[in-house]
Every structure is written in C-alpha cells, then in structure tokens.
Amino acid sequence: MEKTVFIQNLLKAALDAGIEAAEVFTSYRDSFNAMCNNGEVTSYQVATKEGLSLRGLYNGKMGYASTEAYDDEAIGMLVNGVIEAATLIEDEDVQEIYAGDQEYVKIDNYNPELDKVSEDEKIKFMLEVEQKVKNCGDPRIVQVGRTAISTSSNASQIQNTYGLNLSDRDNLAFSYVMAVAKEGDRVATGMGMDFGRDFYKLSTDKIAKDAVEEALFYLHASPVPSGNYRVIFDNHCMPDLMGAFGSIFSAEAAQKGMSLLAGQEGQMVAAECVTLMDDPHMPGGLASSGFDAEGVATYTKAVIENGKLNTLLHNLKTARKAGVKSTGNATKHGYAGTIDIAPTNFYFKPGEKTLAEMMEDVGEGLVITEVSGLHAGANAISGDFSLLSKGYTIEGGKKGRAVEQITVAGNIFTLLKNIRAVGCDLEFFGSSIGSPSIDAGEMTVAGK
Amino acid sequence: MLDKRIAQEVIDCALSTGGDFAEIFYEDRLNNRLSMRAGKVEGVNSGRIHGAGVRVYLGLQGVYVYTNDTSREGLLACAKRAASALHADSCITAKPLAANEYVNIHPIDIRPSEAKAAAKIEKMRAAQGVLSQYNEVVQGMIGYTDSEQNVWIANSDGLYTHDRRTYSRFVVSAIASNGTENQTGSASPGALMGFELFDHRVDPEATAHIAAKQAVTMLHAPVCPAGVMPVVIDNGFGGVIFHEACGHSLEATSVAIGTSEFAGKLGQKIAADCVTAIDDGTMPNEWGSENIDDEGTPTTKLVLIENGVLKNYMIDRLNGRRMQMPVTGNGRRQDYSFAPTSRMRNTYIAAGNDDENEIISTMGDGLYAKSMGGGSVNPATGEFNFSVSEGYLVKGGKIVHPVRGASLIGRGSEILTRIDRVGKDMQMAQGMCGSLSGSVPTNVGQPMIRVSSITVGGR
Numbered sequence: 001m002e003k004t005v006f007i008q009n010l011l012k013a014a015l016d017a018g019i020e021a022a023e024v025f026t027s028y029r030d031s032f033n034a035m036c037n038n039g040e041v042t043s044y045q046v047a048t049k050e051g052l053s054l055r056g057l058y059n060g061k062m063g064y065a066s067t068e069a070y071d072d073e074a075i076g077m078l079v080n081g082v083i084e085a086a087t088l089i090e091d092e093d094v095q096e097i098y099a100g101d102q103e104y105v106k107i108d109n110y111n112p113e114l115d116k117v118s119e120d121e122k123i124k125f126m127l128e129v130e131q132k133v134k135n136c137g138d139p140r141i142v143q144v145g146r147t148a149i150s151t152s153s154n155a156s157q158i159q160n161t162y163g164l165n166l167s168d169r170d171n172l173a174f175s176y177v178m179a180v181a182k183e184g185d186r187v188a189t190g191m192g193m194d195f196g197r198d199f200y201k202l203s204t205d206k207i208a209k210d211a212v213e214e215a216l217f218y219l220h221a222s223p224v225p226s227g228n229y230r231v232i233f234d235n236h237c238m239p240d241l242m243g244a245f246g247s248i249f250s251a252e253a254a255q256k257g258m259s260l261l262a263g264q265e266g267q268m269v270a271a272e273c274v275t276l277m278d279d280p281h282m283p284g285g286l287a288s289s290g291f292d293a294e295g296v297a298t299y300t301k302a303v304i305e306n307g308k309l310n311t312l313l314h315n316l317k318t319a320r321k322a323g324v325k326s327t328g329n330a331t332k333h334g335y336a337g338t339i340d341i342a343p344t345n346f347y348f349k350p351g352e353k354t355l356a357e358m359m360e361d362v363g364e365g366l367v368i369t370e371v372s373g374l375h376a377g378a379n380a381i382s383g384d385f386s387l388l389s390k391g392y393t394i395e396g397g398k399k400g401r402a403v404e405q406i407t408v409a410g411n412i413f414t415l416l417k418n419i420r421a422v423g424c425d426l427e428f429f430g431s432s433i434g435s436p437s438i439d440a441g442e443m444t445v446a447g448k
Numbered sequence: 449m450l451d452k453r454i455a456q457e458v459i460d461c462a463l464s465t466g467g468d469f470a471e472i473f474y475e476d477r478l479n480n481r482l483s484m485r486a487g488k489v490e491g492v493n494s495g496r497i498h499g500a501g502v503r504v505y506l507g508l509q510g511v512y513v514y515t516n517d518t519s520r521e522g523l524l525a526c527a528k529r530a531a532s533a534l535h536a537d538s539c540i541t542a543k544p545l546a547a548n549e550y551v552n553i554h555p556i557d558i559r560p561s562e563a564k565a566a567a568k569i570e571k572m573r574a575a576q577g578v579l580s581q582y583n584e585v586v587q588g589m590i591g592y593t594d595s596e597q598n599v600w601i602a603n604s605d606g607l608y609t610h611d612r613r614t615y616s617r618f619v620v621s622a623i624a625s626n627g628t629e630n631q632t633g634s635a636s637p638g639a640l641m642g643f644e645l646f647d648h649r650v651d652p653e654a655t656a657h658i659a660a661k662q663a664v665t666m667l668h669a670p671v672c673p674a675g676v677m678p679v680v681i682d683n684g685f686g687g688v689i690f691h692e693a694c695g696h697s698l699e700a701t702s703v704a705i706g707t708s709e710f711a712g713k714l715g716q717k718i719a720a721d722c723v724t725a726i727d728d729g730t731m732p733n734e735w736g737s738e739n740i741d742d743e744g745t746p747t748t749k750l751v752l753i754e755n756g757v758l759k760n761y762m763i764d765r766l767n768g769r770r771m772q773m774p775v776t777g778n779g780r781r782q783d784y785s786f787a788p789t790s791r792m793r794n795t796y797i798a799a800g801n802d803d804e805n806e807i808i809s810t811m812g813d814g815l816y817a818k819s820m821g822g823g824s825v826n827p828a829t830g831e832f833n834f835s836v837s838e839g840y841l842v843k844g845g846k847i848v849h850p851v852r853g854a855s856l857i858g859r860g861s862e863i864l865t866r867i868d869r870v871g872k873d874m875q876m877a878q879g880m881c882g883s884l885s886g887s888v889p890t891n892v893g894q895p896m897i898r899v900s901s902i903t904v905g906g907r
Contacts, residue, residue, distance in 0.1 A: 037705045039784075042766075044511040044533055049499070049785055051516070052668070064491075068516045069498035070475075077496065085492035088565055119533070145707045147829055180707060180828055187709070189828045202733075223903070226674045256485060257587040257623060260630060328880025336495045373833035376822030377855050377905075381623055382630045386855035386905040388833030405831065407855055409674065444907040445672030 022056035023160035058086035109170035132208035145178035190214025221402035224448035230365030238435035285345035287432035450600035467504035543606035560594035563643035568622030578656035610711025624663035633662025672854035672906030678814035687892035693860035719864035729793035743779035782886025796893030800870025871896035
C-alpha cells in the first residue's frame with residue numbers, strides 16, 4: 001500500500017476504534033556499507049529499510065505497536081496492538097500526544113550532493129585508505145585489520161490526529177580503518193576515522209595516518225604499577241565516558257530512582273569550571289533537530305552551569321510530573337521504540353588551556369586516550385566505573401611512554417566534582433557527544 | 449512465507465551478472481515486550497519485523513542487499529541491485545530448489561501468542577512480590593519478552609528451508625539504595641521456548657531473590673582493591689570470560705583475515721590441559737540453539753579446544769571460502785538487515801574434576817567472582833575486559849566480605865594458559881552478543897574455574 005494512504009487509513013482506523021488521539025512515527029533509511037581486505041571488497045551492503053509505529057491514547061493510557069510490513073493485516077494489528085497495550089498499562093503517569101508548537105528552528109542536516117556519490121567512488125575511497133596504511137613505509141605495520149566505508153540517508157516523520165506533521169532528513173558518510181602493528185610477539189591496533197556530510201572533504205590521508213600512528217605508539221605500551229594517579233581524560237576518551245553516563249541527566253531515570261541527580265536541581269553537582277551544554281541546533285551536529293520525538297520544539301540550554309545543575313532533561317511525561325516544561329529531549333530508539341529521554345548534541349563548554357598546558361600543570365600523571373567495555377564496566381545507576389584503559393604517562397609535564405592493560409576506576413558523580421580543569425580542545429569524533437580534554441584529579445589505577 | 453517459485457526467480461536474477469552463489473533470506477518476526485516498575489505494568493509494546501536480504505558471491509567478493517518490500521517485484525529489484533555490483537565473464541545456473549526437509553529438534557509447547565497477557569503479568573507480579581520483601585530495594589524493574597522468528601532460506605545450491613525460533617526471557621533488575629548510594633542486581637534467564645519457560649526453567653520468585661540479594665549485598669560492600677591476584681570465577685554467567693577472552697577470537701570473522709591471535713594455531717596447545725571448550729547449537733531449547741543457522745546449514749556441536757589443544761574455528765560460508773574450510777553451522781545474524789557471519793551459539797568450558805571448596809580454600813589471597821557482568825574484546829590483540837557484578841575478597845583461602853566495582857582485564861591467550869582449576873558443575877546463562885552481524889542470543893557457560901593471576905581493576 002502507498003505509504004501516505006496507509007498512514008491516513010491507519011489514523012482514521014485508530015479514531016474509529018475509539019483511540020482518543022493517535023500518532024504515527026515513520027522512519028526510512030537508505031544505506032551503503034562496504035569493507036575491504038587486501039585490496040578486495042569483502043563486504044558490500046545496500047539497503048532500504050522502512051518502519052512505522054503507532055502510538056495512541058486509549059482510556060487515558062498510551063499503547064504502542066509497530067510494523068515493517070505495510071499490508072492489509074498491518075492496520076488491524078497496529079490498532080489492536082495499541083488498544084491491547086493501553087488496556088494492560090497500570091502506570092499512573094499522564095502521557096500525551098502533542099498538538100505542536102508555534103515555531104520550529106529549521107535545521108539543515110541533509111546534503112543532497114552526498115546522495116549522488118556513486119558506489120564506485122565510495123569503494124575507491126575505501127581501497128585508497130587501505131592502500132595508504134599498507135604503504136605507510138613502516139615495516140612494523142604488518143596488516144590492515146578492517147577498512148570500511150558507510151553512507152546513510154535517513155528520513156523520519158511524525159503525524160498525529162491533532163494535525164501535527166513534522167519531518168526531518170539527514171545524511172552522513174563515515175569511513176574507518178584499523179591498522180595492526182607487530183614487533184616480535186607484540187601486537188597493537190590503531191583506529192583512524194573521518195565522517196561528514198561532504199564526501200569530498202573526507203580525507204584518506206587523515207584516516208590512514210591516525211590509524212598508523214596509534215598502532216605504532218601502543219606497540220611498546222605496558223602497564224604502570226597499581227596506585228593513585230592524577231588523570232587527564234583526553235578529548236577522544238571523555239565523550240565515550242560521558243556517553244555511558246548520559247542517562248544520569250534523564251528526568252525519567254531520576255523520577256524512577258535510577259539517577260543520583262534526582263532532586264539536585266539548583267545544587268552544585270560539579271566543579272565550578274564545568275558547564276555542560278545540550279545544543280540541538282549546533283550546525284553540523286549529529287543530533288541536531290528542530291523538534292524532538294514527541295514533536296516538541298527543541299532549544300539550547302546549559303544543563304550544568306559553572307558547576308550548578310540547572311535542569312534535568314525532560315520529555316512531556318516527566319515534565320508534567322515535575323511541574324515544569326518539556327526540555328525537548330524526548331527520543332526514540334528506532335521507530336519501534338517507546339518515548340524515552342536523551343541529550344542531543346551534548347558537550348562540556350571548552351576552557352582556556354591546551355592539553356599540553358594541562359599536562360604542564362599536572363606534572364606527573366596519566367593521559368587516558370581510550371576506555372573499553374563501557375556497556376559493562378560503567379554503571380549509570382551507582383555511577384561506578386572500572387574500565388580497561390590505555391594512554392600515556394605525563395613525566396615532568398611532558399608526554400611520556402605508552403600505557404595499556406590498566407584499569408581506571410572511579411565514580412562519575414565524584415569525578416564531576418573533582419574536575420580541576422577543562423581544556424580548549426573540544427571535538428566531536430563521529431558522535432553527538434563531545435568534550436575537550438578534562439583534568440579529572442586523582443583516580444585509582446590497577447596495573448602491574 | 450517465501451514462495452518457492454519466487455525464491456527461484458530471485459536467485460536466478462541475482463546470478464545474472466556472473467555471481468557464483470546466491471541466497472535469499474526472508475524473515476517475519478513478532479516481538480512482544482512487557483515491563484513493570486514499582487508493581488505496575490508500565491510498558492507494553494509489540495512489533496513486527498519483516499524483510500528479506502539477497503546475497504551474491506563471486507569468489508571472495510560478497511554483496512548483500514536488503515529491503516522491507518517483499519513483493520515479487522521488490523525482491524527481484526533487490527536481486528538486480530545485488531547483481532549489478534558484480535561483473536564476471538561467465539554465468540552459472542542455479543540448481544533447482546529441493547524440497548524443504550525441516551526437522552525440529554527444539555519443540556515448543558505453548559506459543560507466546562497463545563499465552564494470555566494476564567498470565568505473563570502474573571509471573572511479573574510474583575517477582576515484584578519478592579522484591580517488595582527487601583527493605584533496601586527501592587526500585588524494581590521486571591521485564592518479559594518473547595519473540596517468534598520465522599525464517600526462510602533458499603540458495604543456488606538448491607537449498608530451500610525454513611526455521612521457526614521462539615524465544616522467551618524474564619528479566620529482573622533491583623536497585624538497592626541507602627539514600628546517597630545506589631547499587632544494582634539483576635538476573636535474566638531465558639530459553640528457546642514458549643510460555644512453558646515458566647514450567648521448566650524459570651521460577652520468577654527465585655529470579656527476583658537473586659537480583660535483590662545481589663543489589664543489597666553490593667550496597668554493603670566496600671570497593672574492591674586493585675592489583676594482580678588469583679581469581680576464582682563461578683559457574684553460569686562466569687562463562688562470559690571464555691566468550692570474550694577466547695570465543696570471539698575463534699570466530700572466522702577475525703580468523704579468516706588473520707587478525708585473531710589464534711589464527712594459524714589449529715592443533716596447537718593454546719590453553720591449560722584442564723580446558724576443554726565447546727560451542728553447541730544443538731542443545732535442546734537452549735537460548736543459543738537453532739535447527740539451522742541463518743545460512744540454512746544444520747546446527748552442530750563443535751569442540752573448540754580439547755584438553756588445551758585448538759581443534760576448530762567457528763566458520764560461516766564466506767569465511768569458509770576464504771579459509772578453504774567447511775562451514776560449521778555458525779552463520780548467524782540479528783535479522784534480515786545484516787549479512788550473516790560466524791557467531792557463537794551455546795559456548796562453554798566443559799566440566800572438569802576439581803572440587804569447588806578446594807578451589808577456593810587453596811587460592812590464598814584473591815578475588816572470588818560469584819557473578820559476572822558483561823565485557824568486550826579486541827580480537828586482534830586479545831585484550832579483554834569485563835565487570836564483576838558480585839565479587840568477594842578471599843584471604844588465606846577464606847571468603848572475607850563482598851566487594852563492589854571490580855573489573856577483570858587481560859589477554860585471552862594468557863588467561864587460557866593460567867587456568868589451573870576446573871570444577872565439576874557446569875551451568876549456562878543467557879546473554880545477547882553483539883558483533884558484525886548484530887545482536888544474537890548466545891549462552892555462556894562453565895563450571896567454577898580458577899585463574900592463577902589476573903589484573904583486577906578496583907579502587
């Protein structure tokens with residue numbers, strides 16, 4: 001069935017069945033992914049994927065159902081699914097379908113030129129990246145682990161029975177390579193990547209160079225003795241750490257007793273040098289959008305300002321419960337997901353100092369450049385983390401030797417309060433979460 | 449379902465520009481999810497996943513194209529797009545599709561769609577009742593999920609087959625708090641079963657006790673000290689150590705392109721004598737079991753390591769070509785939106801001969817990891833990490849007190865050689881494993897084992 005007809009029929013069927021207000025969320029994705037190994041294309045994927053979900057209020061409760069098949073059965077399945085779900089729900093929190101705001105900021109996240117780049121050009125780019133790693137001139141680079149390129153073009157739409165009709169479009173190209181360095185029985189890997197909406201600005205040189213340098217640098221890495229160290233998380237690593245703890249800023253988590261920031265609005269939750277921004281209008285930002293997953297207009301705010309927690313992130317349900325306005329942070333994990341909360345483009349406001357200057361101030365300590373295993377080693381409910389890490393020593397205020405096979409452990413709530421300095425080197429590495437380098441004070445390290 | 453005549457047309461079309469192998473994977477799946485918080489049903493969500501993917505090979509080149517448009521025209525367009533990426537001089541003709549000889553070794557008693565939502569909610573309430581008995585447990589989340597996945601697979605070798613996989617899982621998470629600190633506990637048993645899961649495998653109340661006790665124990669636990677020490681890892685989810693530290697490095701995904709630390713080591717000693725490890729997709733109704741893999745190959749029981757010697761890798765079709773070795777029934781994918789690759793199924797260290805009490809009493813000072821969280825690995829270097837969700841400090845062979853916030857790090861090859869005890873009681877536990885072909889259900893398992901030294905991260 002043609003999609004616009006399907007949606008009209010679906011919304012009508014929902015109202016006819018006694019659903020008080022209904023909303024359809026659709027997503028469409030066109031994607032291309034390829035990988036190569038030894039000059040040969042080993043994986044080549046092309047896809048179109050489309051999905052649709054219906055949510056609706058029935059006897060005051062919100063039910064959800066979704067489908068990827070737009071056949072005749074689908075309308076009945078969706079409407080019945082919503083009604084059955086709503087009938088089972090006992091939670092008392094009031095949910096709503098939103099009629100819309102007066103104005104929405106227009107965001108340009110779509111570059112039509114990117115969709116015109118041919119698959120051959122993308123393959124050529126990827127093979128060139130692999131070739132540049134191979135021909136880097138250093139015999140210790142023995143292999144290229146994996147080279148990949150991907151592009152995607154996405155469209156989403158929210159339509160509801162109050163007449164709201166919003167749509168978004170974005171696209172992105174992304175390429176990465178993993179270089180493998182070997183000397184004796186030592187093996188180390190390094191990653192290089194680049195991303196953007198202008199394919200012709202992606203740099204094969206940059207991707208290859210970053211991967212080679214990282215692999216070679218860590219080839220002679222070793223642990224440091226266990227103990228307490230002054231630690232700087234650099235601008236690659238800090239966004240990953242913050243990403244694992246994004247949910248502590250969710251009002252939903254707070255209201256459910258799953259965030260220790262509950263009730264802390266107006267209090268100092270971080271050091272004075274810390275300002276944490278949520279900016280949905282950032283030009284080129286991966287999470288930029290004029291509206292959120294409930295159709296609420298988005299706006300830019302400081303979540304933490306000079307150490308003080310200004311606000312948690314809200315959707316309509318949590319805002320109503322807390323007696324405030326939604327902060328426009330409703331999100332959905334894919335078209336089939338229920339409404340949740342997440343930051344948009346989320347970053348620490350940069351300070352004055354370069355990483356080199358921060359290292360001077362620290363004197364002796366560690367710079368951590370990568371943490372692994374965040375999905376298991378970081379617990380947003382307790383705030384505890386204990387993570388496999390690598391980086392390098394700071395000796396006499398300068399970059400020392402490479403370090404690996406250590407863990408850095410701490411607690412995010414303590415870490416935020418102990419931050420000594422925020423650097424000036426804010427970056428977003430293929431993510432909507434960004435950070436400058438952060439001097440986190442003393443941390444516990446397990447090594448040899 | 450996938451009509452046989454259409455499947456044949458799609459395969460023929462996919463081979464029209466000279467591919468030497470073509471396959472269609474067609475999927476229709478119903479997912480249901482219920483969640484309860486503070487004793488009230490909070491979320492109810494149902495969804496239908498529907499789509500198909502066409503794969504064509506030419507030598508070692510593979511092309512995969514997928515779509516939600518499963519009409520004849522949609523599938524043929526998909527095949528044409530796949531074919532257009534390959535250009536060969538000669539064409540092969542696909543074999544006619546044979547009859548579907550489906551054998552089900554994992555019988556289902558009660559299909560999830562036949563069980564009433566009220567009955568499912570009753571199980572959740574039983575768990576909630578238990579959580580409410582713990583004063584320090586301030587929040588409980590209970591989840592119930594089921595899924596019925598129907599797949600049809602046809603290929604140019606004449607294969608035409610299907611499988612139906614029914615999954616049910618029960619998840620309890622508890623948060624214990626003293627007002628300023630929170631700690632968590634969880635348990636999430638599941639099986640390749642319908643609603644009879646609760647008759648055979650899962651007691652909701654016992655599951656809730658495990659989650660609540662873990663959260664409360666950890667709330668009263670001091671932080672784990674950091675350092676290098678002997679570690680005893682208990683059975684069940686403790687098997688995640690083998691899964692992360694070794695299992696991923698035995699998948700053809702990394703072996704075939706030479707990036708695994710175990711590449712080229714078949715027949716060599718890679719682990720201590722007491723270690724035998726198995727990956728078995730045939731175990732009746734287990735979480736990681738199937739009848740056939742997502743390439744249509746019947747599932748198998750595969751010995752990975754026997755008394756310390758590397759015996760087999762887990763191999764999918766494309767990597768099998770690369771390695772010039774036969775497939776092992778390990779080709780898996782999350783759904784049609786992923787091309788399959790080699791993945792684990794039910795992977796475990798086999799039972800040994802050591803006494804569990806002796807294992808701890810002779811360990812000296814170290815860590816007893818009773819319950820593990822998840823982890824990850826870099827297969828190229830073998831570096832792994834995983835978190836301990838319930839740990840105990842051991843001094844002089846005696847368990848002293850619980851410790852929180854521990855993690856274990858190391859290299860897979862080193863850990864395997866440092867295993868010096870393997871207990872008698874092998875148990876498995878359920879997880880979702882993420883890799884190149886998405887997230888798939890896998891069992892991890894082991895008896896209690898002891899590793900003579902591991903770096904323990906703590907504070």
